[in-house]
Amino acid sequence: MASMSSIFVAVLLIAWIIHTLWAWSRLRHIPGPFWTSFSKLWQVKTQFRGNWYLDLKDVGDQYGDLFRIGPNQLMTTDVNIVRRMAHPKSSYTRGPFYQTFRFHPTQDHSFSLLDDEEHIRRRTNLGPGYTGNAHVEACIDRQCARLVDLIDRNFVSTPTEYRPMDLTSMSSFFAMDCIGNISYGGAFGCLDEGEDVHRFIKWNEDFFAAAIVIANFHWLTKITAKPPFNKIYPSVHDRGGIGKFMALATDVVDSSLTKSRNWKGTLASFFEQGVTREEAIHELVLQIVAGTDSTATGIRMTLLLLVSNPMAYHKLRAEIDNGIGKGKVSSPIKDTEARQLPYLQAVIKEGLRTFPVVTATFFKKVPRGGDTINGYYVPEGTEIGHNVLGIMRSRKYWGDDADAFRPERWLEADTETAEMMSGVLEALWGSGRYKCLGRVVAQMELNKVFVELLRRFDFAVVNPQNAVEILNPGFFLMSEMRMRVTRRDDRPGKM
Numbered sequence: 001m002a003s004m005s006s007i008f009v010a011v012l013l014i015a016w017i018i019h020t021l022w023a024w025s026r027l028r029h030i031p032g033p034f035w036t037s038f039s040k041l042w043q044v045k046t047q048f049r050g051n052w053y054l055d056l057k058d059v060g061d062q063y064g065d066l067f068r069i070g071p072n073q074l075m076t077t078d079v080n081i082v083r084r085m086a087h088p089k090s091s092y093t094r095g096p097f098y099q100t101f102r103f104h105p106t107q108d109h110s111f112s113l114l115d116d117e118e119h120i121r122r123r124t125n126l127g128p129g130y131t132g133n134a135h136v137e138a139c140i141d142r143q144c145a146r147l148v149d150l151i152d153r154n155f156v157s158t159p160t161e162y163r164p165m166d167l168t169s170m171s172s173f174f175a176m177d178c179i180g181n182i183s184y185g186g187a188f189g190c191l192d193e194g195e196d197v198h199r200f201i202k203w204n205e206d207f208f209a210a211a212i213v214i215a216n217f218h219w220l221t222k223i224t225a226k227p228p229f230n231k232i233y234p235s236v237h238d239r240g241g242i243g244k245f246m247a248l249a250t251d252v253v254d255s256s257l258t259k260s261r262n263w264k265g266t267l268a269s270f271f272e273q274g275v276t277r278e279e280a281i282h283e284l285v286l287q288i289v290a291g292t293d294s295t296a297t298g299i300r301m302t303l304l305l306l307v308s309n310p311m312a313y314h315k316l317r318a319e320i321d322n323g324i325g326k327g328k329v330s331s332p333i334k335d336t337e338a339r340q341l342p343y344l345q346a347v348i349k350e351g352l353r354t355f356p357v358v359t360a361t362f363f364k365k366v367p368r369g370g371d372t373i374n375g376y377y378v379p380e381g382t383e384i385g386h387n388v389l390g391i392m393r394s395r396k397y398w399g400d401d402a403d404a405f406r407p408e409r410w411l412e413a414d415t416e417t418a419e420m421m422s423g424v425l426e427a428l429w430g431s432g433r434y435k436c437l438g439r440v441v442a443q444m445e446l447n448k449v450f451v452e453l454l455r456r457f458d459f460a461v462v463n464p465q466n467a468v469e470i471l472n473p474g475f476f477l478m479s480e481m482r483m484r485v486t487r488r489d490d491r492p493g494k495m
């Protein structure tokens with residue numbers, strides 16, 4: 001007679017088979033690689049290979065605008081679906097993916113909140129703290145000056161001296177110090193000697209490698225939130241990584257609340273809008289994670305694309321020099337002036353389009369009653385994510401040269417096409433009620449940094465055959481982007 005344990009195992013196996021077949025049949029009419037209907041193995045495999053964004057695009061190219069990548073998970077390459085899911089009146093909700101990005105087992109920041117009502121309330125209160133005001137502009141100007149100074153001191157090569165610069169870390173230091181100055185009351189000091197002072201980059205690599213796997217299996221998020229597993233969360237006692245930023249944020253928020261320091265900017269606005277102490281702390285920590293590598297990737301990859309496209313590089317330099325000559329570009333350039341430089345704006349857009357810097361799934365959940373998308377019925381509870389690289393390289397939106405970095409496309413387009421293109425590119429920042437809160441801050445950084453660098457320096461890639469190391473388990477992890485930097489002898493008004 002079979003033992004109780006073997007009966008138990010058999011029941012479990014049968015239950016698993018029935019569940020798997022049920023999951024397969026719910027979405028069997030939606031195209032996608034066959035095995036993705038039964039398990040998340042494809043996702044895990046491609047994430048571990050660090051090839052997520054490229055593999056996802058390949059699958060999208062093969063299977064169309066709505067395709068399956070897991071038993072309950074679809075991806076879309078259609079910008080209208082991204083907008084529809086995020087529309088203020090839509091009943092779609094965030095998928096469990098978001099909760100994995102909590103930095104505390106029980107406390108949420110705006111990005112990790114699953115409760116939509118609470119998320120809208122939080123965004124309404126936080127929103128004014130993310131505007132690009134004079135305080136933000138002054139902070140970014142200061143960090144541009146410090147970046148220039150660091151390059152001047154440590155990384156200028158001459159015919160007799162070779163001092164290569166790793167642009168991956170330098171761009172991260174710049175973005176991190178901008179946030180420090182804007183929200184924490186002072187830069188963290190990364191740009192002082194070119195050091196990851198609070199070891200964020202190392203933490204980021206480890207965190208994302210683990211978080212992406214956990215995000216695939218939401219039950220792990222629930223387990224890790226409970227003792228004893230909750231020890232894996234960062235703590236204010238950590239000497240580096242995000243725990244250190246939590247300690248800094250706590251200090252800043254507490255001293256601001258007790259008015260022992262008179263903070264301007266982000267925190268002042270948060271408190272005016274009724275953001276609580278805990279909410280403010282976790283939001284400041286989120287800013288480091290959401291606002292460092294995203295913007296830094298935009299800076300480094302756009303610069304790489306420019307350096308690899310001499311015509312675009314020289315056109316941009318000429319526009320900057322000309323603007324300086326005509327008194328239309330101050331030192332440092334004002335945000336309002338940068339917006340009036342058409343080629344600069346085209347370069348920034350084209351850089352973000354050709355190399356979209358944020359490639360996470362951002363899964364949303366289909367509401368009660370299901371939805372019909374592009375003729376396919378999609379049952380409620382199905383998760384749908386953004387195929388960002390697919391959207392930004394789709395021939396449907398960008399034409400046959402979608403893969404090429406060509407800033408001119410933004411200047412050649414007629415008004416209607418240019419509006420369509422800008423609208424599609426906007427999806428890079430998410431959409432509607434989920435849209436990036438830091439968009440204005442990031443844009444201001446991009447508006448300034450290229451001008452401040454290119455007016456003084458020239459850049460050349462050291463290893464064109466392997467210009468940068470890229471791993472993408474869902475987010476970009478980059479290293480080793482060596483640049484040879486030289487001082488411009490022909491710089492306008494030699495500063």
Ligand code: HEM
Pocket residue numbers: 109110111112123179286287290291292294295298357358362428429430431433434435436437438439441442
């Ligand atoms: C090029 C730079 C950036 C890009 C492309 C980008 C993109 C995004 C995207 C795609 C989302 C999520 C959208 C969704 O859930 O559907 C997001 C969320 C967010 N980002 Fe950014 N981001 C950038 C820079 C920044 C910066 C500099 C900050 C902070 C200063 C920031 C703060 C945030 C926050 C707080 C959220 C959560 C918004 C919410 O909860 O609704 N981001 N960002």
